[in-house]
Amino acid sequence: MSPGSLLLATRSPDKVREIRRILGPLAGLRLVDLDAAGVEVLREEDDVEVYDTFEENARAKALYFHRRTGFPTVADDSGLVVDALEGAPGVRSKRFAPDSDVLSGLERDRANNEHLLSLLGDLELSRRTARYVCVASLIDGGEESFFRGEAEGLILGLPRGRGGFGYDPLFYDRGLGLTFAEIEGEEKNRRSHRGKAFRKLRHHLLEEGE
Numbered sequence: 001m002s003p004g005s006l007l008l009a010t011r012s013p014d015k016v017r018e019i020r021r022i023l024g025p026l027a028g029l030r031l032v033d034l035d036a037a038g039v040e041v042l043r044e045e046d047d048v049e050v051y052d053t054f055e056e057n058a059r060a061k062a063l064y065f066h067r068r069t070g071f072p073t074v075a076d077d078s079g080l081v082v083d084a085l086e087g088a089p090g091v092r093s094k095r096f097a098p099d100s101d102v103l104s105g106l107e108r109d110r111a112n113n114e115h116l117l118s119l120l121g122d123l124e125l126s127r128r129t130a131r132y133v134c135v136a137s138l139i140d141g142g143e144e145s146f147f148r149g150e151a152e153g154l155i156l157g158l159p160r161g162r163g164g165f166g167y168d169p170l171f172y173d174r175g176l177g178l179t180f181a182e183i184e185g186e187e188k189n190r191r192s193h194r195g196k197a198f199r200k201l202r203h204h205l206l207e208e209g210e
């Protein structure tokens with residue numbers, strides 16, 4: 001990688017796609033994902049995000065890949081915080097359903113969504129409040145920065161829409177009257193936790209580059 005590269009440290013193609021669109025072109029800086037950088041997948045990567053806050057997990061991921069590559073690195077940790085479940089699934093959003101460890105991709109998403117629906121049961125809609133949280137952690141030499149974004153919504157009783165990923169078919173944006181799976185990528189980025197966090201990162205990078 002060239003000295004003007006920023007490593008995007010996530011193995012999720014959904015996140016890579018969204019983050020690339022949110023950050024857009026950054027003069028003098030090339031965003032390189034782990035595949036493009038040739039960073040081999042190691043089993044130990046699964047043991048990096050063991051903490052109880054989004055900040056700690058995002059930092060752990062960014063530091064881990066920074067140490068492996070030596071490049072300025074950004075990583076995000078994100079998840080769904082449901083009030084009626086005392087904040088669950090939170091930082092455990094990716095592996096929420098009991099059997100989700102052995103699943104991947106769409107099957108894991110489906111298991112997590114079904115588990116969420118079963119826990120909420122027939123709770124009335126007004127009490128199904130939730131928010132998506134995203135924290136981006138930037139490690140650049142000795143400097144560390146965090147950028148947080150949140151998006152408020154309700155968890156529907158049935159999935160709606162075919163776009164997005166993860167919990168998006170259940171996550172209802174009251175302002176739009178649609179789930180995150182019913183809107184275009186650009187619209188999701190305008191409203192989403194990840195859009196808010198990574199626009200703050202973009203602002204920071206542009207200021208640094210001045």
Ligand code: IMP
Binds near residue numbers: 079
């Ligand atoms: P992470 O890779 O540890 O950050 O896990 C994030 C998990 O939170 C994902 O696997 C999804 O289950 C959920 N999640 C985070 N952001 C989104 C989103 O934008 N849409 C749907 N689900 C999300």
